[in-house]
Amino acid sequence: MSTKSKSKSKKPTARISTKKPTAGTWKVEKEEKIQLKALAKDERTWKIAGVTFLVVSIFLIISFLSYFFTWKQDFTQLSRGSEILWNSDVKVENLLGKLGGLSAQYFIYRLFGVAAVLICTFFFVIGVNLMWRRKVFSVWRNLKYVTLGMLVVSAILAYLLHDEEFRYGGGVGNVIAHWLVASLGKIGAGAVLALIVIGYFIWQFNPVFSFPKKLKRPVLPADEAAADETMPGEQPVIAVVENATPVDTGTGGAKLVMDTAAEKPKYDIRLINKEPEVHAMEEEEGHERITVLKPTAKRPEPVIETEPEKDAAQELAIPSKIVSKDKPVLDDNLKLEINSGPITPAQPAAPAAEKKKTYEPALNLRSYKKPTTDLLETHGSEKVIQDQNELENNKNQIIQTLRNYDIEIQRISATVGPTVTLYEIVPAAGVRISKIKNLEDDIALSLSALGIRIIAPIPGRGTIGIEVPNARKSIVSMKTLLASDEFTKSTYSLPIALGKRIDNKNFIVDLATMPHLLMAGATGQGKSVGINAILVSLLYSKHPSQLKFVLVDPKKVELSVYSQIVNHFLARLPNEEDAIITDTKKVINTLNALCIEMDTRYDLLKDAGCRNIKEYNAKFTERRLNPEKGHQFMPFIVLVVDEFADLIMTAGKEVEMPIARLAQLARAVGIHLIIATQRPSVNIITGIIKANFPARIAFKVSSKIDSRTILDAGGADQLIGKGDMLISLNGELSRLQCAFVDTPEVDKVVDFIAYQEGYPEPFLLPEYIDEKDLEAGGDFDLDDRDSLFEDAAKLIVANQIGSTSLLQRRMKLGYNRAGRLMDQLEQAGIVGPNQGSKAREVLIKTEAELQQHLDMLG
Numbered sequence: 001m002s003t004k005s006k007s008k009s010k011k012p013t014a015r016i017s018t019k020k021p022t023a024g025t026w027k028v029e030k031e032e033k034i035q036l037k038a039l040a041k042d043e044r045t046w047k048i049a050g051v052t053f054l055v056v057s058i059f060l061i062i063s064f065l066s067y068f069f070t071w072k073q074d075f076t077q078l079s080r081g082s083e084i085l086w087n088s089d090v091k092v093e094n095l096l097g098k099l100g101g102l103s104a105q106y107f108i109y110r111l112f113g114v115a116a117v118l119i120c121t122f123f124f125v126i127g128v129n130l131m132w133r134r135k136v137f138s139v140w141r142n143l144k145y146v147t148l149g150m151l152v153v154s155a156i157l158a159y160l161l162h163d164e165e166f167r168y169g170g171g172v173g174n175v176i177a178h179w180l181v182a183s184l185g186k187i188g189a190g191a192v193l194a195l196i197v198i199g200y201f202i203w204q205f206n207p208v209f210s211f212p213k214k215l216k217r218p219v220l221p222a223d224e225a226a227a228d229e230t231m232p233g234e235q236p237v238i239a240v241v242e243n244a245t246p247v248d249t250g251t252g253g254a255k256l257v258m259d260t261a262a263e264k265p266k267y268d269i270r271l272i273n274k275e276p277e278v279h280a281m282e283e284e285e286g287h288e289r290i291t292v293l294k295p296t297a298k299r300p301e302p303v304i305e306t307e308p309e310k311d312a313a314q315e316l317a318i319p320s321k322i323v324s325k326d327k328p329v330l331d332d333n334l335k336l337e338i339n340s341g342p343i344t345p346a347q348p349a350a351p352a353a354e355k356k357k358t359y360e361p362a363l364n365l366r367s368y369k370k371p372t373t374d375l376l377e378t379h380g381s382e383k384v385i386q387d388q389n390e391l392e393n394n395k396n397q398i399i400q401t402l403r404n405y406d407i408e409i410q411r412i413s414a415t416v417g418p419t420v421t422l423y424e425i426v427p428a429a430g431v432r433i434s435k436i437k438n439l440e441d442d443i444a445l446s447l448s449a450l451g452i453r454i455i456a457p458i459p460g461r462g463t464i465g466i467e468v469p470n471a472r473k474s475i476v477s478m479k480t481l482l483a484s485d486e487f488t489k490s491t492y493s494l495p496i497a498l499g500k501r502i503d504n505k506n507f508i509v510d511l512a513t514m515p516h517l518l519m520a521g522a523t524g525q526g527k528s529v530g531i532n533a534i535l536v537s538l539l540y541s542k543h544p545s546q547l548k549f550v551l552v553d554p555k556k557v558e559l560s561v562y563s564q565i566v567n568h569f570l571a572r573l574p575n576e577e578d579a580i581i582t583d584t585k586k587v588i589n590t591l592n593a594l595c596i597e598m599d600t601r602y603d604l605l606k607d608a609g610c611r612n613i614k615e616y617n618a619k620f621t622e623r624r625l626n627p628e629k630g631h632q633f634m635p636f637i638v639l640v641v642d643e644f645a646d647l648i649m650t651a652g653k654e655v656e657m658p659i660a661r662l663a664q665l666a667r668a669v670g671i672h673l674i675i676a677t678q679r680p681s682v683n684i685i686t687g688i689i690k691a692n693f694p695a696r697i698a699f700k701v702s703s704k705i706d707s708r709t710i711l712d713a714g715g716a717d718q719l720i721g722k723g724d725m726l727i728s729l730n731g732e733l734s735r736l737q738c739a740f741v742d743t744p745e746v747d748k749v750v751d752f753i754a755y756q757e758g759y760p761e762p763f764l765l766p767e768y769i770d771e772k773d774l775e776a777g778g779d780f781d782l783d784d785r786d787s788l789f790e791d792a793a794k795l796i797v798a799n800q801i802g803s804t805s806l807l808q809r810r811m812k813l814g815y816n817r818a819g820r821l822m823d824q825l826e827q828a829g830i831v832g833p834n835q836g837s838k839a840r841e842v843l844i845k846t847e848a849e850l851q852q853h854l855d856m857l858g
């Protein structure tokens with residue numbers, strides 16, 4: 001079903017009684033239903049409900065808190081129950097009056113005691129979710145915790161404080177505690193409650209229990225030290241080295257020589273809050289490993305204390321213990337036992353293996369769940385229909401037709417696919433293949449079937465193939481492909497389930513290796529379904545932190561459904577409202593912004609010494625790249641352009657050039673392109689585009705020329721439509737039946753994702769300002785400074801590097817804007833002139849000086 005038909009079906013429908021209605025009643029009934037439905041859908045209704053829940057939660061918390069102070073005075077009155085509400089003579093002290101007092105008395109005294117305050121969070125969570133109309137917090141999880149928490153806490157408080165005047169555990173707590181004491185005795189009940197608390201803490205915090213033991217060999221590999229470049233807000237890593245002999249290296253750092261020959265450890269070494277550069281060096285004779293530790297300047301310099309054993313102390317350049325100024329100094333008699341267990345609560349001395357905790361990009365949307373296959377439909381029976389008569393008839397006709405042209409065959413076999421059957425023939429010796437190929441039309445005519453395609457020869461098989469459409473075709477459901485082991489267990493970076501081959505094997509490929517895809521097909525032949533199949537595959541396999549889409553949809557309807565997941569999976573330009581781009585001018589800006597993103601990513605890769613996004617992300621997740629230097633986890637970016645012809649017609653080179661540039665270079669940095677067009681003519685799929693899109697898909701096209709344009713081969717004109725397609729990949733042409741995913745299914749998948757918590761905003765692409773607009777701006781006028789001028793000046797002065805790419809990276813700017821800022825900084829006398837490939841000189845040395853300078857500029 002196309003989107004157009006979908007929009008029709010989405011209109012609210014009124015259920016109309018089949019009884020013949022009288023004119024008056026019929027109208028009222030219909031209107032009422034529509035109004036109620038509309039009311040439920042109206043966002044204001046949701047907001048009002050949300051505010052109501054929030055008010056209830058605030059009401060309860062205030063009345064509960066007040067109750068803790070006023071219960072004594074109010075108790076007798078409140079015990080009379082709701083009757084006091086109507087009795088104006090009754091006065092209570094609770095801040096929220098009689099209703100507040102009654103609610104508090106009910107929840108606290110009758111039910112859960114102090115633990116009743118947890119119930120307020122439940123109303124709060126529902127209120128917030130309703131207000132924002134999405135799952136900001138998980139109601140189900142909250143309900144679990146609140147219920148369990150109230151039961152356990154009330155029971156514990158009732159058990160511990162049963163003699164108190166105030167009912168800390170409430171009625172429910174008392175009942176549970178009494179029952180436990182009656183069943184298990186006082187000690188048994190206490191033990192059970194303690195067990196629940198301890199169990200909860202173990203479950204929640206998973207503490208490490210281990211006996212103090214001596215480590216066999218020192219552990220401080222280079223990559224662990226690199227991992228010490230902690231993420232902002234994290235605990236500094238504590239490295240523990242034992243059994244080491246520190247020796248002066250003369251490099252300003254220190255060398256720790258691990259002496260495995262020593263019977264007992266010479267030194268216990270502990271580094272706290274260090275930021276070392278660690279280099280693993282070659283083994284030395286008699287020593288197991290050498291590690292050079294060199295503190296860097298940025299963090300507080302460690303104070304070094306020495307506690308060598310006996311006279312070895314004199315040889316040492318560095319001490320056996322290094323502690324930071326702002327951390328508590330460790331006990332002088334450091335013992336190895338300290339290593340194996342937690343040292344102090346503030347300094348989690350994790351064992352070496354645990355210390356190397358990797359950065360998990362998915363953790364910032366921790367509760368995100370990938371869509372499940374039950375959201376999708378199974379279309380038709382899925383079974384390939386083998387009609388024996390049809391097979392026999394076709395076989396005989398093929399043999400007969402070929403015989404008419406004096407072509408004898410040795411053998412014929414058939415493979416029945418979802419849409420076509422492949423007859424493979426082995427011709428008799430001496431028959432020229434080109435002869436069979438030339439007879440394509442005649443064979444088609446005599447088989448009186450559309451869509452005959454002759455493959456002569458089938459590469460690698462030494463046979464000639466004749467594909468004949470099946471009389472009854474089966475639909476390949478997306479659901480089957482996504483549920484298949486090939487898909488669920490695939491290790492691909494960007495797995496896409498495209499469809500089934502003629503031999504019914506699932507065709508699942510990695511978009512990351514393709515690395516870009518060109519799609520063509522006449523209208524109504526399955527292109528939109530194909531694009532949806534690709535997008536849905538990716539949505540099923542990737543977490544929002546790993547993938548972002550840039551969607552270009554000049555037709556405005558095809559991809560609009562994905563706008564709901566803008567904060568999960570979409571990228572957009574800063575200051576743009578719509579993430580789905582429909583306007584040609586914005587497409588140009590977006591493509592150029594992607595080029596900037598590509599360049600920035602290349603800079604980061606270069607800085608990290610990585611060749612591609614995979615290596616880079618691996619290094620980043622191992623915490624070997626410093627986010628303070630602009631490094632960040634790179635999600636894949638997939639650009640989808642639904643109607644490329646429209647763009648090329650209106651914008652020509654302005655669109656073609658950035659697309660070609662991206663197609664040439666963007667693969668290594670994880671940017672992949674999917675470009676679709678209805679009109680695969682040479683002025684649209686130009687040489688330069690074609691050269692950079694090695695993977696191409698053709699649905700049915702209207703002419704052989706179109707087929708040649710897209711595939712460099714005929715055949716696409718003979719496809720039978722409805723998702724029948726040819727894919728040219730790595731120089732090989734395969735016929736597939738594209739997976740079918742209907743628009744309502746896509747809706748469901750998108751809803752499933754949209755309902756979950758997303759990021760606060762879409763992934764932002766760098767800003768791109770058209771050079772033409774810049775030129776129009778003319779010379780820099782100090783009164784007309786860029787809004788980021790001051791920030792840029794501060795950044796440059798703080799770093800003392802006059803580099804445009806620094807501005808680009810740290811301020812997430814496009815090249816043009818960063819360049820313009822740099823020019824303005826030059827004209828303001830903050831940096832010197834351009835020095836080619838070298839960074840500009842920074843003329844102002846301190847922040848104070850800069851402030852003065854800026855004040856002077858006014």
Ligand SMILES: Nc1ncnc2c1ncn2[C@@H]1O[C@H](COP(=O)(O)OP(=O)(O)OP(=O)(O)O)[C@@H](O)[C@H]1O
Nearest residue numbers: 001002523524525526527528529722723738739740
């Ligand atoms: N893989 C498929 N399996 C079965 N039927 C399909 C498949 N793909 C498309 N169809 C059928 O063909 C119809 C048209 O497909 P689709 O909307 O994808 O065409 P299109 O090429 O995008 O057309 P347009 O360019 O006009 O939007 C679908 O509504 C569906 O009925």
